[in-house]
Amino acid sequence: MHWTCILISFCWLCPMLVHAGKVLVFPVDGSHWVNMNAIIQDWYIKKFSPFYTSITLDMESGFDEDFLTAFIAELLDIQKGGMSVWKRFKLEMEQAKKTSEVQKKQSKLIEGLLENKALIQSLKDAEYDLVLTDPATPTGAILAQYLKLPLVFNVRWTSQGEGHFSIAPFPLSYVPIVGSELSDKMSFFERLLNVLIFGFAEYQIAQYLLPCYENLIEKYFGFQCKPAKPLPQHLEDFVQSSGEHGVILMSLGTLIGELPPDLAEAITAAFAKLPQKVIWRYNGDRPGTLGNNTLLVDWMPQSDLLGHPKVKRFVAHGGTTGVQEAIYHGVPILGLPLVFDQYDNLFRIKERGAGKVIDVFTMNEDIFFQGIMERLSRLHRDQPIKPLDNALFWIEFVIRHKGAAHLRTESYKLPWYSYHSIDVILFLAAVVLVILGTFALLIKCLCSMFLRTNCLVDFTCVKIKTQTNKKNLKT
Secondary structure (H helix, E strand, O other): OOOEEEEEEEOOOOOOOOOOOEEEEEOOOOHHHHHHHHHHOOOOOOOEOOOEEEEEEOOOOOOOHHHHHHHHHHHHHHOOOOOOHHHHHHHHHHHHHHHHHHHHHHHHHHHHHHHOHHHHHHHHHOOOOEEEEOOOOOHHHHHHHHHOOOEEEOOOEEOOEEHHHHOOOOOOOOOOOOOOOOOOOOOHHHHHHHHHHHHHHHHHHHHHHHHHOHHHHHHHHOOOOOOOOOOOHHHHHHHHOOOOOOEEEEEOOOOOOOOOHHHHHHHHHHHHOOOOEEEEEOOOOOOOOOOOOEEEEOOOOHHHHHOOOOEEEEEEOOOHHHHHHHHHHOOOEEEOOOOOOHHHHHHHHHHOOOEEEOOOOOOOHHHHHHHHHHHHHHHHHOOOOOHHHHHHHHHHHHHHOOOOHHHOOHHHHOOHHHHOOHHHHHHHHHHHHHHHHHHHHHHHHHHHHHHHHHHHHHHHHHHHHHHHHHHHHHO
């Protein structure tokens, strides 16, 4: 039987521990489940377990044993007799095609789940704290997004490759692509190979993965949530000037461009006390308490700003679009609900721990300031060890290892043109120019041959005609 499960797991309660949470687990079966077993405490996914309650979906997941066995046998057959460039290419393409088949089935599975309104409502009513999932397919992440829940991956490998590449810089000059069998010490041609492998991997993602979920995302999540685009230069300069403190973004939607003067004065006075920079979409009169750290604008690219890594907080009225964009970009919300569905939207955000709500009608400067600082302070302090202990550990670590040279990246040894892969780009550009030049030369030669042939035919015709005329004259 083809099936997959969603596991409803509860955090373990230790003696004297009073905090607990509900975790919704969306696993991937097979060997991936063995990895998650360390967290869930069962070797196999069971319908009944003391550690969790399971829900079985009677749908095909793509991870059935027969499919995987045949797939692995096919991959092994390709590799017989040693690997060559052609065999490696064929292997990668076959893996991409089979993976696409699995992703298509996973897409239908998650669509079937989202269409099951009774089940989805029961998941919402359970009020989970987060979703734990295996990122081999994006289905768990899609469910978390739909339920507006925080997300945790249990492994680093995602459906699009190495997970760290999505959140951290990875210069191709010294960071090898997974599967390239290269180290961080690469020669020029190894760096060239690394760039080519990266380009091929991006092609595979665009060709075989993303199309499987495009219609699903468009149907269930709307069009407004998209990756952030670069900011206009004046906004980028302002955001970058915030340094390590970051930026707070405030907008009360397209219909509410201004507030009563007393509220505007209280808000700007509270903003002026913050170390963060503030961008506020506001069309009213300039408040007298406006601080130097606050920029008032008539319009702003809200989604692009929310997607900027320096934006730490979103002060919003709770409109559907703004809430969805904040969730999409992972920005905590300080809610100021005013009318319509805003109270309900922000209530759900608050219940899931993704934001805080302030009553705008009883708010003053101190309440607003505390509302901002409480969340920022809690986020700053929520670390595995105290900052002072962390600093002492690394100081002693550097002393013990005499500078800890082993932690340095290979980038410090590379010249600037190698670090930025400029030599690789120039080489590839030269190859493209040589190919285009050769092609143009070939076209020119063919055209010359064609013209020469036509001229020869014309000359022959003229000669024959002349000879014919001579014969006629003799006659």
